[in-house]
Amino acid sequence: MSAHGDPGEPHAAGSIRLFTIVWVWLVAITAIEVFLGYETQHFSPTFMLSLLIVLSIVKAILIVSYFMHLKYEKLSLTLLLIPSTVFCLCMILIFFFPDSLRLLQFRTH
DSSP, X not given: OOOTXXXXXOOOOOOHHHHHHHXXXXXXXXXXXXXXXXXXXXXXXXXXXXXXHHHHHHHHHHIIIIISOGGGSOHHHHHHHHHHHHHHHHHHHHHHHHHHHHHHHTOOO
């Protein structure tokens, strides 16, 4: 019989206060992203897109860590997810980057 779900076994979880704080941070980051989306003429596109990517990565880390409870998982599971994510991103770049370069040749300047 497995020990999964034993009532005597402590279960790590965050408090409501912690989840509320994380949620407030996620709302604040989303508000910054919306502001950047509407204020396109005040920022250079490179700066704005770089900032949006960084903010999105921070949001993804917060969501995966707290709301998907990976913060409380074993380190081995977390270390398994990082290389697989990097692999998926590399595969996306390998398949889509040549097409994006090809499409740049068709742009009229």
